[in-house]
Amino acid sequence: xxxxxxxxxxxxxxxxxxxxxxxxxxxxxxxxxxxxxxxxxxxxxxxxxxxxxxxxxxxxxxxxxxxxxxxxxxxxxxxxxxxxxxxxxxxxxxxxxxxxxxxxxxxxxxxxxxxxxxxxxxxxxxxxxxxxxxxxxxxxxxxxxxxxxxxxxxxxxxxxxxxxxxxxxxxxxxxxxxxxxxxxxxxxxxxxxxxxxxxxxxxxxxxxxxxxxxxxxxxxxxxxxxxxxxx
Amino acid sequence: xxxxxxxxxxxxxxxxxxxxxxxxxxxxxxxxxxxxxxxxxxxxxxxxxxxxxxxxxxxxxxxxxxxxxxxxxxxxxxxxxxxxxxxxxxxxxxxxxxxxxxxxxxxxxxxxxxxxxxxxxxxxxxxxxxxxxxxxxxxxxxxxxxxxxxxxxxxxxxxxxxxxxxxxxxxxxxxxxxxxxxxxxxxxxxxxxxxxxxxxxxxxxxxxxxxxxxxxxxxxxxxxxxxxxxxxxxxxxxxxxxxxxxxxxxxxxxxxxxxxxxxxxxxxxxxxxxxxxxxxxxxxxxxxxxxxxxxxxxxxxxxxxxxxxxxxxxxxxxxxxxxxxxxxxxxxxxxxxxxxxxxxxxxxxxxxxxxxxxxxxxxxxxxxxxxxxxxxxxxxxxxxxxxxxxxxxxxxxxxxxxxxxxxxxxxxxxxxxxxxxxxxxxxxxxxxxxxxxxxxxxxxxxxxxxxxxxxxxxxxxxxxxxxxxxxxxxxxxxxxxxxxxxxxxxxxxxxxxxxxxxxxxxxxxx
Numbered sequence: 001x002x003x004x005x006x007x008x009x010x011x012x013x014x015x016x017x018x019x020x021x022x023x024x025x026x027x028x029x030x031x032x033x034x035x036x037x038x039x040x041x042x043x044x045x046x047x048x049x050x051x052x053x054x055x056x057x058x059x060x061x062x063x064x065x066x067x068x069x070x071x072x073x074x075x076x077x078x079x080x081x082x083x084x085x086x087x088x089x090x091x092x093x094x095x096x097x098x099x100x101x102x103x104x105x106x107x108x109x110x111x112x113x114x115x116x117x118x119x120x121x122x123x124x125x126x127x128x129x130x131x132x133x134x135x136x137x138x139x140x141x142x143x144x145x146x147x148x149x150x151x152x153x154x155x156x157x158x159x160x161x162x163x164x165x166x167x168x169x170x171x172x173x174x175x176x177x178x179x180x181x182x183x184x185x186x187x188x189x190x191x192x193x194x195x196x197x198x199x200x201x202x203x204x205x206x207x208x209x210x211x212x213x214x215x216x217x218x219x220x221x222x223x224x225x226x227x228x229x230x231x
Numbered sequence: 232x233x234x235x236x237x238x239x240x241x242x243x244x245x246x247x248x249x250x251x252x253x254x255x256x257x258x259x260x261x262x263x264x265x266x267x268x269x270x271x272x273x274x275x276x277x278x279x280x281x282x283x284x285x286x287x288x289x290x291x292x293x294x295x296x297x298x299x300x301x302x303x304x305x306x307x308x309x310x311x312x313x314x315x316x317x318x319x320x321x322x323x324x325x326x327x328x329x330x331x332x333x334x335x336x337x338x339x340x341x342x343x344x345x346x347x348x349x350x351x352x353x354x355x356x357x358x359x360x361x362x363x364x365x366x367x368x369x370x371x372x373x374x375x376x377x378x379x380x381x382x383x384x385x386x387x388x389x390x391x392x393x394x395x396x397x398x399x400x401x402x403x404x405x406x407x408x409x410x411x412x413x414x415x416x417x418x419x420x421x422x423x424x425x426x427x428x429x430x431x432x433x434x435x436x437x438x439x440x441x442x443x444x445x446x447x448x449x450x451x452x453x454x455x456x457x458x459x460x461x462x463x464x465x466x467x468x469x470x471x472x473x474x475x476x477x478x479x480x481x482x483x484x485x486x487x488x489x490x491x492x493x494x495x496x497x498x499x500x501x502x503x504x505x506x507x508x509x510x511x512x513x514x515x516x517x518x519x520x521x522x523x524x525x526x527x528x529x530x531x532x533x534x535x536x537x538x539x540x541x542x543x544x545x546x547x548x549x550x551x552x553x554x555x556x557x558x559x560x561x562x563x564x565x566x567x568x569x570x571x572x573x574x575x576x577x578x579x580x581x582x583x584x585x586x587x588x589x590x591x592x593x594x595x596x597x598x599x600x601x602x603x604x605x606x607x608x609x610x611x612x613x614x615x616x617x618x619x620x621x622x623x624x625x626x627x628x629x630x631x632x633x634x635x636x637x638x639x640x641x642x643x644x645x646x647x648x649x650x651x652x653x654x655x656x657x658x659x660x661x662x663x664x665x666x667x668x669x670x671x672x673x674x675x676x677x678x679x680x681x682x683x684x685x686x687x688x689x690x691x692x693x694x695x696x697x698x699x700x701x702x703x704x705x706x707x708x709x710x711x712x713x714x715x716x717x718x719x720x721x722x723x724x725x726x727x728x729x730x731x732x733x734x735x736x737x738x739x740x741x
């Protein structure tokens with residue numbers, strides 16, 4: 001269970017107040033206008049940006065002071081999710097062992113993850129020799145082997161076309177079902193939320209709304225959501 | 232993430248070996264020797280020649296950079312690469328090439344005599360300035376070309392749509408850019424020329440054409456007047472230190488800059504007259520740079536068989552020193568650069584090498600070693616050490632931006648995967664800095680290979696690096712043998728650079 005307890009994020013003249021709880025195994029979409037602080041919120045949860053006040057708790061334990069690598073979190077950024085000088089196989093392996101010293105069982109696990117995302121046989125390629133969609137699959141394979149209970153997606157598929165993006169989101173849903181973990185994804189496209197998120201929260205006007213079932217939220221949109229959707 | 236300890240250790244090493252000798256020099260100079268008329272003349276000459284060299288280099292670079300900025304032609308890339316060559320070209324080799332073109336019996340004078348005009352003399356002030364322009368015109372051109380390319384292409388498009396003439400564009404777009412960029416080029420070149428040694432040693436000399444750096448050497452070699460050498464070293468340090476710190480503010484690692492291959496379409500410069508103008512300028516610039524080098528190759532091949540056996544032993548000495556000082560530079564630069572990512576001030580320590588001149592450091596080290604051992608026995612070690620310290624600023628300027636880019640682009644990913652310490656270095660920072668490391672290593676090795684500085688203070692007649700061996704052959708008027716040695720030196724310097732730089736490019740396909 002993830003709890004954001006009276007978290008206040010301040011950056012120059014921007015501020016955001018967050019206070020919500022997310023149960024294990026849920027998929028939460030954060031939607032809202034650009035500049036509202038969706039990415040910053042993910043960075044606070046992941047530990048890349050310190051909140052001004054409040055606590056980030058995981059399973060009742062305060063993780064606010066932990067460095068990113070120690071947190072039970074796997075994250076995909078908007079770009080640069082793969083090291084371009086390492087092969088797909090090595091990039092995935094980093095999720096298991098940061099020093100790349102894998103034993104046989106771990107090597108099998110990596111091969112299996114690559115197979116799961118549809119990249120069997122492409123492990124030796126470097127990211128430069130893979131398509132955009134394939135690069136996203138490598139990053140998802142790493143999420144798969146990392147098996148972190150909390151996964152954060154900061155619009156990693158924004159550069160992909162609509163069909164490819166839907167494929168990726170379906171893959172994300174399968175991966176999360178496999179891990180049994182919690183997912184928070186940032187998006188500016190309401191369709192993304194409708195497709196895989198059971199909960200959605202709106203980030204706008206310096207606050208984050210309480211996560212609600214996605215279906216209810218879009219059926220009776222709040223003023224902030226209506227303003228964002230433009231209808 | 233990455234521990235700072237090794238960075239501090241490297242900084243301590245640099246401080247010790249730069250300020251230790253400097254303090255020694257100051258202590259020794261405290262003996263009360265005041266500068267004599269000869270010393271004041273040396274100061275005046277240093278400043279005069281540096282001013283003229285910087286002025287000519289910068290002014291002549293303006294039309295060359297403009298022609299390169301607005302013309303697309305076959306060989307443009309090669310010409311721009313060639314403009315980077317002076318960094319790795321041994322000074323003494325260039326001097327030999329310049330002598331072959333502009334010297335007493337050189338190509339130019341043969342031509343002048345044939346026409347019936349009195350021959351020109353290369354030794355003295357104008358020879359020193361000529362050699363400095365040869366080295367720094369390319370540097371100035373690269374600095375200005377970079378500035379030219381920072382004018383957005385859209386400005387020229389807008390100017391074209393407003394139908395501005397070439398002259399109006401120059402006034403509106405190019406002069407303001409030059410007002411900002413040209414003084415920077417001038418100061419950097421002024422600083423480089425101020426501590427010139429090899430050029431002054433070979434083309435200057437005599438009471439009228441002695442730089443301070445050369446005067447230190449003479450006080451050492453001819454008079455063994457350590458007090459006077461120390462006093463001159465203090466003057467040189469203050470002079471170079473002040474100007475170098477000033478120049479550092481203006482330099483942004485120019486001349487190494489990538490992205491000089493872009494050409495902006497210029498609708499204003501399509502007239503035949505302007506095309507002809509640019510073509511002539513580029514042909515003259517290319518000839519000025521290429522003729523001396525061509526002469527080195529031609530004369531070198533002719534003199535190959537005349538080389539004494541010492542050339543080969545000197546070659547191995549030089550290659551060994553170059554590789555050792557490259558290893559030392561990288562061993563210092565890497566921890567310094569890694570620590571500088573978080574504590575920027577530490578880079579400044581690495582740059583201290585600039586404020587001290589090689590001969591001043593050499594003087595200080597000589598004074599330290601002298602009471603205990605025969606300095607000649609340590610000649611090669613001291614040369615390697617000083618070369619490493621001198622190359623450190625360039626290496627840091629190449630390495631730090633590369634490491635910084637890796638951290639900026641992939642630091643968060645590495646953090647989220649828990650890559651720390653040695654693992655982060657091995658899997659992220661070193662592989663991504665490979666290109667920069669290779670380039671920096673090549674630069675250091677080539678600079679060390681071609682250096683003729685501190686070795687002249689220490690070496691006894693039976694030992695020599697290749698540049699010193701070449702200088703001795705020139706001094707003995709064995710010009711054919713010197714030409715052969717020059718070709719060997721040229722090939723080995725460029726070869727070392729090429730191998731190390733190539734090693735850095737490796738199979739980096741990202």
